[in-house]
Amino acid sequence: xxxxxxxxxxxxxxxxxxxxxxxxxxxxxxxxxxxxxxxxxxxxxxxxxxxxxxxxxxxxxxxxxxxxxxxxxxxxxxxxxxxxxxxxxxxxxxxxxxxxxxxxxxxxxxxxxxxxxxxxxxxxxxxxxxxxxx
Numbered sequence: 834x835x836x837x838x839x840x841x842x843x844x845x846x847x848x849x850x851x852x853x854x855x856x857x858x859x860x861x862x863x864x865x866x867x868x869x870x871x872x873x874x875x876x877x878x879x880x881x882x883x884x885x886x887x888x889x890x891x892x893x894x895x896x897x898x899x900x901x902x903x904x905x906x907x908x909x910x911x912x913x914x915x916x917x918x919x920x921x922x923x924x925x926x927x928x929x930x931x932x933x934x935x936x937x938x939x940x941x942x943x944x945x946x947x948x949x950x951x952x953x954x955x956x957x958x959x960x961x962x963x964x965x966x967x
Contacts, residue, residue: 842949842960846871848888849959855946856891857961859921860884870923892943892966893917896924900933907950917942917963930962941966 841847849855860872864881870889875882898915901908913929913936929936930947942963950958 838954838956839948839959840956842958843871846886847946847961849946854891855944855961856888857925857944858886859889859923860886868921868923870925889923889944890920892941893919893925893963895929895936895938895940895942895963897938898929898936900936907952915942915963927960928962930964943967 841849846858847855848858857870860869861884862869862876862879862881863883863885865876865879867876867878869876869884872884872886876884894917896916896918898913901912901914902910904910904912911933913931913933914926915929915936916924916926918924928949929942930945943966944961945964946959947962948957949960949962
């Protein structure tokens with residue numbers, strides 16, 4: 834289907850620029866400097882309500898993961914989900930687009946985009962996923 838409807842999951846902090854290299858945005862509290870992902874309405878550290886958004890590095894290190902063999906409707910099994918640690922100190926969770934037998938704690942992964950779900954009407958949801966770093 835060439836004209837398939839697609840939606841971006843969380844476009845407020847997941848960006849797909851023209852160069853095709855997707856990235857996540859970190860939110861830095863303008864008062865205390867604490868970094869958050871995703872951005873929160875109020876900084877839990879100081880209760881400030883203003884943040885500066887900036888692109889995060891695309892590459893991080895796999896901290897932990899699990900594999901689901903019976904996922905929710907619309908998702909395909911097996912489905913690996915994990916947490917990736919980034920140099921800025923943030924830990925982000927998402928789908929890992931790697932065969933489960935090839936996943937290793939400590940491996941370098943990068944942010945990428947993929948269709949993560951398709952509903953019964955064919956509408957696709959695009960989100961950030963982690964793939965092996967180039």
